[in-house]
Amino acid sequence: MEITVSRSSKTPMYLQIKNQIEAMINSGKLPANFILPAERAMSEKLQVNRSTVVKAYMELKAEGLVEARVGSGTVVLPSPARDGVQEKTYVPPLRWNQLESRRAVKSNEQTISNILSVFEKERVISFASGVASEDSYDLELFKKIQTQLLEKYREKIFMPTPVEGCTELKHTIKSYLQQNGINAGVRQIMVTSGSQQSIEFFARLLIEPGDVVLVEEPTYIGAIQAFESYEARIVSIPMDEEGIRLDVLENCLVKYRPKFLYTQPTFHNPTGLTMSMNRRKELLRLAYYYNVPVMEDNPYGELYYEGEKLPALKSLDTNDYVIYVSSFSKTISFSLRVGFVVAGENIINRFTRFKQITDIQTNTHSQYLIHEFIAQGHLKGHLENLRRINKMKRDMMAAQLQRGKIEDMKIYVPGGGYFIWLELPKNIVMSELLKQLGDVGVVIMPGDVFFPKFNVENNYVRLNFSYPKEQDIKNGVEKLIECIVRCSENSKKLRRPVETVINPYL
Amino acid sequence: MEITVSRSSKTPMYLQIKNQIEAMINSGKLPANFILPAERAMSEKLQVNRSTVVKAYMELKAEGLVEARVGSGTVVLPSPARDGVQEKTYVPPLRWNQLESRRAVKSNEQTISNILSVFEKERVISFASGVASEDSYDLELFKKIQTQLLEKYREKIFMPTPVEGCTELKHTIKSYLQQNGINAGVRQIMVTSGSQQSIEFFARLLIEPGDVVLVEEPTYIGAIQAFESYEARIVSIPMDEEGIRLDVLENCLVKYRPKFLYTQPTFHNPTGLTMSMNRRKELLRLAYYYNVPVMEDNPYGELYYEGEKLPALKSLDTNDYVIYVSSFSKTISFSLRVGFVVAGENIINRFTRFKQITDIQTNTHSQYLIHEFIAQGHLKGHLENLRRINKMKRDMMAAQLQRGKIEDMKIYVPGGGYFIWLELPKNIVMSELLKQLGDVGVVIMPGDVFFPKFNVENNYVRLNFSYPKEQDIKNGVEKLIECIVRCSENSKKLRRPVETVINPYL
Known part of the structure; x- marks a missing residue:
């Protein structure tokens, strides 16, 4: 790649450089993906100020002839017009992850999605949802x-x-x-x-x-x-x-x-x-x-x-x-x-x-x-019915949790709504509990997703009582208590860190 | 407001200033909305470097005691705790326009909203929508x-x-x-x-x-x-x-x-x-x-x-x-x-x-x-039916537009879809046409809303033929042609600018 610069010319030096490179690109001398010399190297070679080269490259960029690529430098861009009739046979796949907006990359939380996908699964007892029961x-x-x-x-x-x-x-x-x-x-x-x-x-x-x-x-x-x-x-x-x-x-x-x-x-x-x-x-x-x-x-x-x-x-x-x-x-x-x-x-x-x-x-x-x-006028009666059913289910779930007599577990029973909030004993490792619950087909909401900073210090669980049928509340809470007891015993026996958090919904 | 600074003290000068102001605020000596002296004035008065005052004020801001207000300077903030038992009786209304995000302020276009509100209006012939007909x-x-x-x-x-x-x-x-x-x-x-x-x-x-x-x-x-x-x-x-x-x-x-x-x-x-x-x-x-x-x-x-x-x-x-x-x-x-x-x-x-x-x-x-x-298996028959009805309506609308024999009007008749696109004669002032159409109860879509820059040079109109009934197409196009002819004649008689664009949907 040969470029000459005349200091006596009326054309500014950066333009001289730019024009020569442009001509080489258009004539095909510099093919697509050709990497131009680094700005510093070029300025030393031509014995011009580095800013002169920077300006020349900027002009080329503005005209869409080259682009700066991280890790490569300044690279000649392809053009069907310039490159003539020859078709590219290989089309590179779109690199979506490079195209995505900052906002998109941040939206990576999928809890609700996981909860809703449970509804299509059979034979799972779900305490994770936030909807009324089918009946x-x-x-x-x-x-x-x-x-x-x-x-x-x-x-x-x-x-x-x-x-x-x-x-x-x-x-x-x-x-x-x-x-x-x-x-x-x-x-x-x-x-x-x-x-x-x-x-x-x-x-x-x-x-x-x-x-x-x-x-x-x-x-x-x-x-x-x-x-x-x-x-x-x-x-x-x-x-x-x-x-x-x-x-x-x-x-x-x-x-x-x-x-x-x-x-x-x-x-x-x-x-x-x-x-x-x-x-x-x-x-x-x-x-x-x-x-x-x-x-x-x-x-x-x-x-x-x-x-x-x-x-x-x-x-x-x-x-x-x-x-x-x-x-x-x-x-x-x-x-x-x-x-x-x-x-x-x-x-x-x-x-x-x-x-x-x-x-x-x-x-x-x-x-x-x-x-x-x-x-x-159907709402009033419908609400009365919902309140009656939900109150009964809430009491049932709360009573059964209490019968579990788990030491150091706090049960927050609400005056209304859909959820009982549990604080588990400190020694329970949540990921292990979720894994065990997954094995016996019970789905719960681990409390950490409700903390903006995903506070890992806490040991909360949200239990929904509106969706599951009475029999499922009975069986599900029974299994939950068994799993808590087992986790508690395990943690006393062996204190080892659990490697990964198992997603209980998949 | 008296502040003294000791150069021999171990406490840095900015902290001395900050501490004294803080005490005055907490004691109520400086009430809410009190404006602190400007930084330059304060530095001159105390014979300290301006940056010392800046630092003191910054500390006060960080602690939520004062805030910088454009046009006022640094102002003491109110606090229920500090201000004691007295209740504010006047609650200023929230200034929503100051709270809104940049994005929100930019979302000010209401065309679709206006189109949909037409569906609740009786006795209007709408060529503005983009839906299938009721029948x-x-x-x-x-x-x-x-x-x-x-x-x-x-x-x-x-x-x-x-x-x-x-x-x-x-x-x-x-x-x-x-x-x-x-x-x-x-x-x-x-x-x-x-x-x-x-x-x-x-x-x-x-x-x-x-x-x-x-x-x-x-x-x-x-x-x-x-x-x-x-x-x-x-x-x-x-x-x-x-x-x-x-x-x-x-x-x-x-x-x-x-x-x-x-x-x-x-x-x-x-x-x-x-x-x-x-x-x-x-x-x-x-x-x-x-x-x-x-x-x-x-x-x-x-x-x-x-x-x-x-x-x-x-x-x-x-x-x-x-x-x-x-x-x-x-x-x-x-x-x-x-x-x-x-x-x-x-x-x-x-x-x-x-x-x-x-x-x-x-x-x-x-x-x-x-x-x-x-x-x-209902889709196939339903689509055939829709195609038959829409083709008939399209042909009907196109034929009637052509019978209007309006000079310099281009009619773009599509091979499918819902819309005929019209280019009106150059001399038609769109705002006047829309006003006249409003008077006779016909709603159309002016073309400019489809141009990203709201290009005012053009004179296009989008006409929907899928929604209106056959009779409405007949009557509506007739009225449209009358209005175009009238606008054209008016514009020949008198060339005056129209002040505002009347919104035809309201």
Whole structure:
């Protein structure tokens, strides 16, 4: 590769270099993938300033003739036009991992995916899910309503609804909220594809990379994932029996100036804890004081099994600081994928734009099905039935766990919702327990996935009692206790590190 | 505010300053919102280096006692603890516009939202939508299938499916694709909530802010919005009667090194153009040469009204460079929101993570409904029926437009799909036409929304013929022609600029 530079020419030296290399590339003298001399070597050879060579190479890059490749240097690019008629016979496979965005690479958590795939497996007892049991559906009723839907709405069932939700359902949700002390106009209500979508939209609305988001510790895994996907810095706040600890919360509000607080005040997932009335009021006072918005996620509020229902934060909020998110996934059906959000009109407008981009509208049939189910007055009886079944299952699971008499195991029995939260004896090695449970066909949720930093110090387990049948609760808890006892004995016998964490869902 | 600094003390001077200010804040001497002296003034007063004051203020900030406010300086922050029992009575409203992320602020386009809201309006003739007509649904058939679903799958209809789609439907899609020359395993197929979700996921997978994405000009507005929401730089490539222009495409591939190319080769939305066989092959050759992935969006491929069906790019792609996206929205029902994507397993795995975060799973009932509809063999007859109806409507609309004999108006009649593309005479002012159409109750899609840069030079209109009833096509086109003629005459009489663009959908 010969290049000559004339110091007396009117053409700047970098251009002289660039022009000569360009001509060599275009004439085919420098073929595709030819590596140009390193900038330093070239500058020494030509006895010019290094920056002159850098500039020449930059011009070549700008014209798409060469590119810088890590590890190789500056490389001549191929071109069908230049390279003439000859076809490349070998097409290199696309290197997807090099094309992916930073965000994509970070989205590697698959817990929910694993849980849902369990539903297609036979003969597994699952305490890992978060859905109602199969026998809680009144199939005849649904069959009746579905037929009515087609008769009443006809083709409308197959036509689009507005992006923000069908008007009939929004009015129904408005009345339903009113009964729960939340006053919102239909323009402040939006239907989303489950409440997960509302949570994702809220993250999309507010989070810039590096923003701090406060959550309870532990918290709902779907929220952690959504916030992390927008590169939030998640700061988690411990809870006590009255809910989120306000002293720590205030410190964090001062220290981190967070973008928002995400909280599940009622029958918190995974712990089952419920925030006391006093703490609800104090939490709002702090939010007002520090001007921090609060996202209240309340999927389980209707599923209380004793005591009185505490008011939602949203119903206590006199200053529109609370965005309220709930759904019919835990009460009517998970798989209809109908949730909703209550927020100011400006936020609903933004969410409408987001929905346009992501899935355009929520399934029309589902929206009308839920509208009719509630409007015809079926919800009340259905909820009473669900509460009765779930309370019975909760008590059954709790009693059986207690009968296991495992030393140093704490059992947190919730006043409502879907989950019992267990703190296992310290000596249990979680990976070993999961492996043993896998062998006997029992699936649980290890607690660490609910901790934003995947805190390995803890030994928690979340047990769902709504999905399994009574017989499965009996058999499953029995097996669970056996496995815990065995792990405990093993750990006393032999203290060895376990190499890898076995994924219990696959 | 009195501060003294001792040069002989062991405590560094910045700490002396910090400690004294801290004490004054904690004692209430410096109340909330008190503005500290500017750093320069303070350093002069105390006769210390400015950096000493800067350091002191930084420490105070780190402890959450003060904050820097643009325009004010360094300001003492409030604290309920410090400020004692007194409650603030006035709670300032949250300034949402200051909290929003950059992405959120950019998502301000509402075209699709406006289109869908038209469906709730009576007595409007809409040529703006992109759905099948209401009378194309065999309601009795759907009623029958729905009842069968509950009898056959029972509670399963209300239970979750795997995140990536229910296995039955994925197998059905696999066979359906095979009939269209696309060979894919079930692990390379994922069900999404409409193809919009697949497009959004692809954007999420690949786009970093500033990345170049190539599209046809014009192109599908939902794709533009999804790409822009990830801050892509969209570069659009003109088309001719054979589809995307390859000479411009190659230049752009060289010049921009784009992340991917998004294309609708068959019955392109909005122009109705179809890429020739030769150009399909050449396009793939370029993609291979420049190592650029291609997203093929094919919602209309089944809706051909003459000639032979061209193979999908995906079926010609021997190197897995093409990601194939389609849906049942244009063939079975828009509002069931079931689409799918065909891609390598690594990409499907990423998409599964994304879906977990965004809406967890696609509606179970819809997935089984579509599975049964196809598996029972109804699709073929349904498509034949749709083709027959749509071809008739297309011909009707085209003929009527031609009878209008409007000078300098070009009518692009497609070989399939849902849309006629019009190029209006140059002298028509679009905003005036839209206003007049609004007055007579006709809604159309102005072409500019399909141009990534909202090119104001053009005078295009997209007319949908699938949704309106025959009578509405007759009346609507008649009114459209009248409005065009009137606008044309007006513009000859008086050339004045129109102040604002009236939104025709509201």
